[in-house]
Amino acid sequence: MTTDTGEAVMPAESTAAARPSAAVTDGEPPGAGRQERLSALAQQHGALVTLVIAMVAASLSFDTFLTGDNLENMALSSAFLAVVALGMTFVIVTGGIDLSVGSLFALGGVLAAWGSQYGTAVALLLPLVVCGLVGLVNGLLIARSGLAPFIVTLAAMLGARGVLLTLTDEGSRTYLVDKGSFFAKLGQGSLFDIGVPVWITLALFVLGAVVLRRTRFGQYVYAVGGNEDAAALMGAPVARTKIAVYTLSGLCAGLAGALNAAWLLSGVTILGSGMELEAISAVVIGGSLLTGGFGFISGTLVGVALLKVIQNVINQIGSLDSAYQQVVSGAFLAAVVVAQTWLGRRQRVL
Template sequence: MTSAVLPPPATAKARAPRATLGERIASQVQRRGALAVLVLVVAIASATSSTFPTWSNISSILGNNAFVWLLALGMTFVIMTGGIDLSVGSMYALGGVLGAYGSTHGTWLAVLLPLAVGAAWGTVQGLLVAKAGMAPFIVTLVGLLGLRGLLQAVTDEGATTYLVPQHSAFRHLGSGVWTPVLITAAFFVLGIVLLTRTRFGHTLTAMGGNENAAVLLGLPVARTKVTVYLLSGTLAAAAGALGGARLGSGVTTIGIGYELTAIASVVIGGTLLTGGSGSVGGTAAGVLLLAVIHNLIDHYFSQYGSAFTDTVNGGFLAAVVLLQTLLSRKQQLE
């Protein structure tokens, strides 16, 4: 019936004015600001530093960080719906320990155990947010604290360290530079498809933009919310397990503050913290930018101590977000 119902073509042809070149550039920079800054920073660093563009430096940036970037991927989905997931740092640590523990019983368990726990915990968080109407901040803060507790319990308060057996196939998942990079890249590509090319992606974008409207439009809002937290939890646990595979053991002290780095990457990548607008590609640029900046700061400022490094890092974050705010304000004024 769709096309038959339509009225005769209307007379008016008042085409809205197209965006000017300046506006389009501003819009592109806002959406791909992280990428632009990333290219700029890499170019400057490569030109001025002899150690930055070396293979060993680049491979350490990529290989050592790749799995952690998965937290930002999951976070992108959560933030797009207007929520937040503070539990991913703790889940990362728990995933590593569970992966190492599982690997002592076989590679399959090493993979499945963290995934199952991550999915289960994520689902519970999602249900509390979607069905019980609790604030995501509180629900996942409970996750942040609760999962650390669980971690203590699993490791006898840190006394037991599970090692991944030397010849376990599980180790291969995290070794080298390319395996982690390829695994992470594959997840990001899947993430792009999921967000832009599926109904699930459209629904979660709509929810973040106007949740009330999404409900009235008949979209499966509650189900999508649960799925988003499920995804985030599962990705965090998977990232932790892969990180454990790389380190060869389950480290309990890892992952503290990772949720905030993930949130920062997402925001730098141009996703609105209020939801409804953003991209996985932006997040990818965001995590890379943060990693490169961190590497450079380590490089140039390490003689001043790590406290100074963090301050510079924070200052840079503020500058990037300020720049993006200015750009997006310009766009709104149009």
């Protein structure tokens, strides 16, 4: 079972090994439990508070910020990154990292655009199968061979980009999607004036939240990230859990690429560069710990939204170069990691 903050609850004999105890003892100062709860709330909901403040400030500064068109564009552009970040959340909660998702996103888009000439089923299944297979190989190498996730997924990132360039003749060939096809409607269609990719993303996040917080697999994900040795002692399938989360990450990246191809009506080879860093930033800004064992799906969605609001504000200013988006995002990520470290130490002290 899991707590309201999204942490896995493990048996008493393994809890101490997996995470420092938060129980209040006789030796603790008065109010320690309350301070600990406030620290936990700040860690969990800090990004949401920051998002609200940023949106209020932007709406007061720019008349066009809260217009329907601008909000719709932000939501639609956020959908593809959000799907990638969804898979990344599971990986990071286990204490891992996946650097291949940006290349898999681009590869999935090209495969979907090429496959669209054979129907919607091929356009969707082909990137899911290929990118999911890459994720599966990543998981097998990490879980069964004991290789570092950074090295394995870095190799997958380079390999997927190489396959992408081979399929497109070094980027000189672009596969197009028929505008009148059903597959194109998945990217360009709308429901209640909201783009179909946004609805798909929201549905996936609801499903992801249920899986992470209400299923046995979700318990295993938290347990592996909290303390791998303790998780093994309590009977959690550590290797299978790692394989599953990396496979899921590959599937999410492939699906996001396919939806993006349906939106752009083409498979663009230059997309996805740096997307893995954006996805990691969104997950961490949303409150998940890079060390694993703590995180929640809703926080990732807030993290994606916050990144997009920052980018939109910089675009609204107009006089700032787009490079400032990366500078601001990087500075914000550094601030969040520092805050997480401070809050974690504070909770251990309390």
